Amino acid sequence: MSDLLERLRGRGWRMTAQRRVVAEVLDGDHVHLTADEVHARAVERLPEISRATVYNTLGEMVTLGEVLEVATDGRAKRYDPNAHRPHQHLVCARCGAIRDVHPAGDPLADLPVTERFGFTVSDVEVTYRGICPSCATTA
Amino acid sequence: MSDLLERLRGRGWRMTAQRRVVAEVLDGDHVHLTADEVHARAVERLPEISRATVYNTLGEMVTLGEVLEVATDGRAKRYDPNAHRPHQHLVCARCGAIRDVHPAGDPLADLPVTERFGFTVSDVEVTYRGICPSCATTA
DNA sequence: ATCCTACGATGGACTTTGTCTAAGTCAAGT
DNA sequence: ACTTGACTTAGACAAAGTCCATCGTAGGAT
Known part of the structure; x- marks a missing residue:
């Protein structure tokens, strides 16, 4: 369980x-x-x-x-608690609701070496923001 | 000025x-x-x-x-204060230093419609984490 | 089964970050 | 220069989280 x-x-x-x-x-x-x-x-x-x-x-x-x-x-x-499946988050800017989402591609790969300034980059956190359906209808 | x-x-x-x-x-x-x-x-x-x-x-x-x-x-x-040039952030996990970075591609486009759950997605915030050069040398 | 002991739990004080309010001050239009 | 409403202030308050001294107990040893 x-x-x-x-x-x-x-x-x-x-x-x-x-x-x-x-x-x-x-x-x-x-x-x-x-x-x-x-x-x-x-x-x-x-x-x-x-x-x-x-x-x-x-x-x-x-x-x-x-x-x-x-x-x-x-x-x-x-x-x-969903730590073992890589995912990102989609947040409603109005009510704060959060959903797990799975973007295409690897965001880490989108950061060119020239933009890493010598950092050892190990992780990336992506937060999408928007308005959820229920907030969109209630004006 | x-x-x-x-x-x-x-x-x-x-x-x-x-x-x-x-x-x-x-x-x-x-x-x-x-x-x-x-x-x-x-x-x-x-x-x-x-x-x-x-x-x-x-x-x-x-x-x-x-x-x-x-x-x-x-x-x-x-x-x-750099609000007029879109950019993301690279943060040192040890000392907290922050750099502005410019990833390739558009992270917003990486979120398929099937992963939007009816949200009107308007913004995305990306935070890369790693160890900066000076923290890497000082063990 | 009981005992020991180090690890974990407790609650309350404290810190950090941020918001609110009532009263005083001042920038800018007339 | 006067007036007025917007701006500022100090301090109280609130939310989120940490710290610490003390008490309790899980689980190995006997």
Whole structure:
């Protein structure tokens, strides 16, 4: 069931009720939750879980490469459990809705060596912005 | 001299000492400053300028399309005076240094209609990440 | 099964980044 | 120079996140 949980367990993670709940919340719906949203949902199952623990756990999962951090607006970071399939994000400029998208081509290859200034470029993050269908109809 | 200042004046902006200083600071070095860095530099020239004014002024310049907001990390937004030449950003994952870069091709065209989910896509933001030459040498 | 202990969790203080408001100030048109 | 509405100010407030001292417990050792 919880694929994410299995992967974490396989890495020798010490399993606690708190970590299990955070992993389950993240892996549940495939939406992109903020840390506070994760905390809110975790509290429903484990009322005494603290914010610090949620932040710590999310941070560890990011370090382990099992979860991605996405900063689509200047506000709270969002956490994306879909770390093992490369993808980009499409964000509604009005309501903030986020969809995973898969552009054609490799954006990394589009950056010529002359435009790399000696950097060792290892990653590229692409954020498309627009208006989603439901925001478009409600004027 | 201050191209940015000229453009703002041409739009009927009420010119004040504070706005002039903010525009000059931004247009001076072509680095990507945070709001607080802008404030720190502005204070050197106009000691009584307040943080709120810097935030207001930057926000207005963004609304007018004369300055771009870039959120390369989850931290403070940075302000980019180079709004009239389309470009993307290359960020050092270690020290946070930012360079403007010009990828080949149009990233917007790389998103097939089938991957747009009914969104009206109007903009794309690309952030390349890597290690800059000076961080690479200092282990 | 029980004990130990290092790792994890807790909550509250603290920091950073940004917004808001009420009151004072000033640029620019008349 | 006067007037007025736009601009600025200081400080309170808010949101997002980090830090720390202390307490609790998972899981190996016995």
